[in-house]
Amino acid sequence: MNMFLDILEYILPFALILFSFILGLLFEKRGLKLLKKFAKKTGWESYGIIIARALRGIVLLWFVIAGVFVATLSFPINTSVREFIQKAILATFLASVTFVVSKLAVSFVELYSNRGNEGSPLSSLFEIFTRLVIFSLGLLIIIQSLGIAITPLLTALGIGGVSIGLALQNTLSNLFSGLNILTSQKVRVGDYIKLGSGEEGYVTDIAWRQTIIKEFNENLIIIPNSYLISSNFKNYALPEKELLITVELGVSYNSDLEQVEMVTIEIAKEVMQEVEGGIPNFEPFLRFHQFDYFSINLTVYLRVNEFIDHLIVKHEFIKRLRKRYQLEGIELPFPIKATYIPDKKF
Structure with a gap:
């Protein structure tokens, strides 16, 4: 037992x-x-x-x-x-x-x-x-x-932290810059930004040392956080991702400007409705703004969902507008300049 x-x-x-x-x-x-x-x-x-x-x-x-x-x-x-x-x-x-x-x-x-x-x-x-x-x-x-x-x-740890901080100044600078970027919300993952130095693309990640930007051609740009926070840049996703874009063009002095405005707005509305990336409920508009050497210049204003959509929207707008101008007899003049040649005595 x-x-x-x-x-x-x-x-x-x-x-x-x-x-x-x-x-x-x-x-x-x-x-x-x-x-x-x-x-x-x-x-x-x-x-x-x-x-x-x-x-x-x-x-x-x-x-x-x-x-x-x-x-x-x-x-x-x-x-x-x-x-x-x-x-x-x-x-x-x-x-x-x-x-x-x-x-x-x-x-x-x-x-x-x-x-x-x-x-x-x-x-x-x-x-x-x-x-x-x-x-x-x-x-x-x-x-x-x-x-x-x-x-x-x-x-x-406090005493040792001082020594470590002195030895890792650059790393800590990038770390706290990254925290500043996150808390300020001026740059977020998914935003399309363009730096003052020319680099641009979508922000794919904000890591503890660097911010990673992906260009449209799939290349990656690695930018130290401290450099990003101290440089000038443009964020195309703030305050909102929808973006107003412009298309510059000029028409002949012989053109009827009322007809030009009507036809151009009609094509712009068509593009907004039919092209993916456009804002269907947006009312496009244009403004004539300059008597140039060979044309009367105007700017057309369109709106897209996000920055990258401006490529396809502008592409379709220019194609359709040129075709319609040809049907309506509206001339898009070639760039020309008058040249003055003084008389010379031989």
Whole structure:
């Protein structure tokens, strides 16, 4: 009988761990599916998916941790060893909670950023910064829970931080410039910008050291954050992505300007309605503004969804307008200049 109890005393802890492992598997397969179904029924499907992804694999770990903890209470081991194991269990549990909170925070911020009016994606710098803050707090909580005083550690980190800051001035300058870019919202991922030095393209990412711009021909431009924030640039996506564009042209002095205006506006409306990238409900307009050497010049104003759409809209407008001008007999004059040659006596 005593032998059976002794065997049971050693087998029971392993049985508890195995039982908790099986229970964790069942809960992860069934429980997370039920969570998704409940979230879908209540209209919170996106949140349910995010929570389920964050908990996948972690729930099983928590059940195993619980099983190991209970097993240590019944397993015949030394008290100091038991305390060490329990502290390791606590540290593992807190680390897993920190990991889950980090994933949830980044996912929720990404969800809300994509739900905004502009649908601006989350930059890698903001994601790294969010994870860094959460993991730092989690690490401090773990150290404190293990009975280690964190005050001397923070003091040492503060002194060491000064030395590190002096050694990494350029890196820190780019880091804080990147944070400034993110918080000011003057440049966002997905915006089309043009620098004063001529580089232009879509912002694909704002990282901790540089901002990455993708040109229309698929080339990447890497710009240090400190350079970007101190330079002049034009953001074609602010204050909104819709953009007013202009087309400059000139007609002959023999043209009927009333007819020119009517025909040009008609073609402009047609382009706005039919060409992808145009704003269908926008009323295009034109203004005559100059008597030039060989033509009366005018500017046509159109509106597009975003900067890159001006290419196809201008392309179609010029083609259709020239064809219609030819049908209406409206002349687009060649550039000419009168030349004065004084009389010379030979």
